[in-house]
Amino acid sequence: MTIxxxxxxxxxxxxxxxxxxxIASVVLTSTAGEVLTAAAMKSIGDLDLIRARSGLRGAIxxxxxxxxxxxxxxxxxxxxxxxxxxLNHLSLSLxxxxxxxxxxxxxxxxxxxxxxxxVDRRRWAAALLVCAGVYLPAH
Amino acid sequence: MAAMPPITLAHPGAxxxxxxxxxxxxxxxxxxxxxxxxxxxxxxxxxxxxxPATAIGYVFIALLSRFWLHEVISLERWAGxxxxxxxxxxxxxxxxxxxxxxxxxxxxxVQEVNTR
Numbered sequence: 001m002t003i004x005x006x007x008x009x010x011x012x013x014x015x016x017x018x019x020x021x022x023i024a025s026v027v028l029t030s031t032a033g034e035v036l037t038a039a040a041m042k043s044i045g046d047l048d049l050i051r052a053r054s055g056l057r058g059a060i061x062x063x064x065x066x067x068x069x070x071x072x073x074x075x076x077x078x079x080x081x082x083x084x085x086x087l088n089h090l091s092l093s094l095x096x097x098x099x100x101x102x103x104x105x106x107x108x109x110x111x112x113x114x115x116x117x118x119v120d121r122r123r124w125a126a127a128l129l130v131c132a133g134v135y136l137p138a139h
Numbered sequence: 140m141a142a143m144p145p146i147t148l149a150h151p152g153a154x155x156x157x158x159x160x161x162x163x164x165x166x167x168x169x170x171x172x173x174x175x176x177x178x179x180x181x182x183x184x185x186x187x188x189x190x191p192a193t194a195i196g197y198v199f200i201a202l203l204s205r206f207w208l209h210e211v212i213s214l215e216r217w218a219g220x221x222x223x224x225x226x227x228x229x230x231x232x233x234x235x236x237x238x239x240x241x242x243x244x245x246x247x248x249v250q251e252v253n254t255r
Contacts, residue, residue, distance in 0.1 A: 037178070038186035047182040063178065081154055088146045104190060111187040118237040119187050122229055126191040129226030134197060137216040 014089060022086040026099045030079035031106040035114050037072030042115070044069075097138035101131040184235040191230040194223050 044050070044062055051059040063069055086095045108127040112119040146153045157163060180189045201220050204210040212220075 034186060034190070038181050038189075041178055041181035044182055047179045084154055084157060085146065104194075107190055108187050111185065115186060116237070117185045117187050118234075120233070122233040123187045123191070126226045126230035127187070129222050129229060130191045130194040130197075133219040133222030133224075133226060134194070136219040136222065137213065 011090070019090055019094070022082070022090065023095060023098050023102070026079055026082045026086055026095070027102045027106055029075050029082050030099070030103050031110050033072050033075030033077075033079050034103075034107055035072075035110045036068060036075060038111070038115055040066050040068035040072055093138055097135045101135040104131045104134075185237055188230055188233070188235045191226055195227045197223050198227075 040063075041047070044066055047059050047063070050062055054062075083095070083099065086099075104127045108119050108124060111117040117123075146157070158167070177189070177193070180193075184192075198220050201212060201216060205212050
């Protein structure tokens, strides 16, 4: 984490540990939100099929009556406010790439552990390539 | 957000008030459209497939800023775009979903027979 914070965009009056805590809270809340939302959508099943069977309203109703979905949205909303809070104190060029690239890695780990997804070499390669691609221009 | 005065944890209400700024309202409307599409994708594909695949958005942002806003794109940024494009290509070559059910084994067996 400290490697990321040694880059110039960190304002001189901000403690690197506080900045790290702000970015970590964005990453952790968004990972929790993504995993819970993905679990909700997996439990619901193919939305295209549900829409074909019971229309757009039926599909919306199915999603809005899933408690797991709201748990996911709660954490995603928390992540959104954590991001707004972090952007208010740190620059976008620091928070954006750091949060986006770290979230890809934490999601790959969380997807494997909690969603039992088959995170094979291909998926790891993709997550790390995108992670590097998002982070590289920040330097 | 950077245009606003600093918000501290002592006044969390300021964060809520920021939500009603016109630019943030427009951003939220567009995010809703994104979220509906994203949820649909998650309903038939793995999170670890959808997340890297949606990163193609970063490439579109860079290309739009280059050819529409005529921004200068640094060499590092082009390299980043190339890495993301390769990453999206890599993940899209694999299966979009992990199958757990017993039925899926039959399906993959059928698929195997069909590909022979």
